[in-house]
Amino acid sequence: MPASQLRIAVPNKGALSEAASAMLREAGYNQRRDAKELILDDPDNSAQFVFLRPRDIALYVGSGTLDVGITGRDLLLDSRAPADEILPLGFARSTFRFAGRPGVASSVADLQGRRIATSYSGLLGKHLAEHGVTADVVHLDGAVETAVALGIADVIADVVETGTTLRAAGLEVFGEAIMRSEATLVRRAGAPADPAVDVLVRRLQGVLVARQYVMVDYDCPRDIVERACAVAPGLESPTVSPTANPDWVAVRVMVRKAATNQVMDELYDLGARAILVTSIHACRL
Numbered sequence: 001m002p003a004s005q006l007r008i009a010v011p012n013k014g015a016l017s018e019a020a021s022a023m024l025r026e027a028g029y030n031q032r033r034d035a036k037e038l039i040l041d042d043p044d045n046s047a048q049f050v051f052l053r054p055r056d057i058a059l060y061v062g063s064g065t066l067d068v069g070i071t072g073r074d075l076l077l078d079s080r081a082p083a084d085e086i087l088p089l090g091f092a093r094s095t096f097r098f099a100g101r102p103g104v105a106s107s108v109a110d111l112q113g114r115r116i117a118t119s120y121s122g123l124l125g126k127h128l129a130e131h132g133v134t135a136d137v138v139h140l141d142g143a144v145e146t147a148v149a150l151g152i153a154d155v156i157a158d159v160v161e162t163g164t165t166l167r168a169a170g171l172e173v174f175g176e177a178i179m180r181s182e183a184t185l186v187r188r189a190g191a192p193a194d195p196a197v198d199v200l201v202r203r204l205q206g207v208l209v210a211r212q213y214v215m216v217d218y219d220c221p222r223d224i225v226e227r228a229c230a231v232a233p234g235l236e237s238p239t240v241s242p243t244a245n246p247d248w249v250a251v252r253v254m255v256r257k258a259a260t261n262q263v264m265d266e267l268y269d270l271g272a273r274a275i276l277v278t279s280i281h282a283c284r285l
């Protein structure tokens with residue numbers, strides 16, 4: 001009997017779209033080549049991809065119309081749809097923050113009775129309520145930074161990554177970040193276990209690990225192998241193999257990409273030699 005088809009919502013445009021498709025492609029799924037395609041079948045993987053506005057994805061998934069979806073954590077919370085994050089995906093990282101002209105306010109408490117422009121009214125409303133602040137929320141579809149210059153808002157609450165857009169509009173962030181966001185895989189709250197979803201999650205986890213880790217091989221004198229393994233303990237345990245020389249062993253271990261050079265330096269200082277780094281193409285842990 002063929003496995004039941006998993007229906008997956010993927011952002012069709014915007015900041016999440018390309019990176020989401022790239023990640024699915026790396027996980028072995030077929031992805032559209034033409035940005036006009038709305039639905040794409042991937043029979044080899046018993047999957048169907050439905051390309052939707054990222055803002056709508058939590059709604060489709062929360063209602064159970066589609067099994068899982070990729071969206072932003074901020075969009076998920078803003079939607080108030082009954083969907084949960086099941087795997088943070090590590091791209092489209094941003095913060096959601098207040099900003100205004102220099103000196104206009106320094107924290108959420110200063111916003112009582114002020115006009116705040118945003119595309120995330122749900123998220124902002126919840127934050128204001130949590131702080132006991134009543135303000136006039138001006139909902140806009142985008143280009144929120146311009147609202148202050150045009151005089152329809154005193155401050156904004158918007159997505160900030162590098163801060164370039166804010167600077168261009170003469171605005172500065174103030175107060176604590178309202179939230180930190182990234183792309184995430186979402187599923188209907190309370191949905192029952194589904195082996196097809198587990199396969200998707202394991203494949204995406206494989207991509208995340210392959211992106212975050214490298215494989216390090218090195219030779220080291222037998223008498224320092226314990227100390228070398230303490231420098232790079234790997235995820236579970238390094239593989240230690242004999243070499244033709246009985247005084248030396250060969251070690252293979254996964255290392256966080258960001259720590260690669262530091263680990264190589266420490267291993268070298270201990271006496272390890274022939275330290276080789278290779279990238280991981282895919283994995284299942």
Ligand SMILES: Nc1ncnc2c1ncn2[C@@H]1O[C@H](COP(=O)(O)OP(=O)(O)OP(=O)(O)O)[C@@H](O)[C@H]1O
Binds near residue numbers: 142
């Ligand atoms: N510059 C950015 N850097 C990182 N993440 C971003 C950036 N801009 C938007 N995002 C994230 O992308 C998601 C918003 O998706 P959306 O499709 O609205 O992106 P967009 O680029 O604003 O597209 P559009 O302007 O066409 O609506 C949110 O999760 C948001 O946090």
Ligand SMILES: O=P(O)(O)OC[C@H]1O[C@H](OP(=O)(O)OP(=O)(O)O)[C@H](O)[C@@H]1O
Binds near residue numbers: 015143144163165
């Ligand atoms: O801090 P930065 O690196 O400048 O990135 C943040 C900006 O990127 C997004 O805008 P987008 O280009 O999607 O325009 P929009 O506001 O019309 O959605 C977001 O809404 C911010 O405006």
Ligand SMILES: [Mg+2]
Binds near residue numbers: 014142
């Ligand atoms: Mg946008």
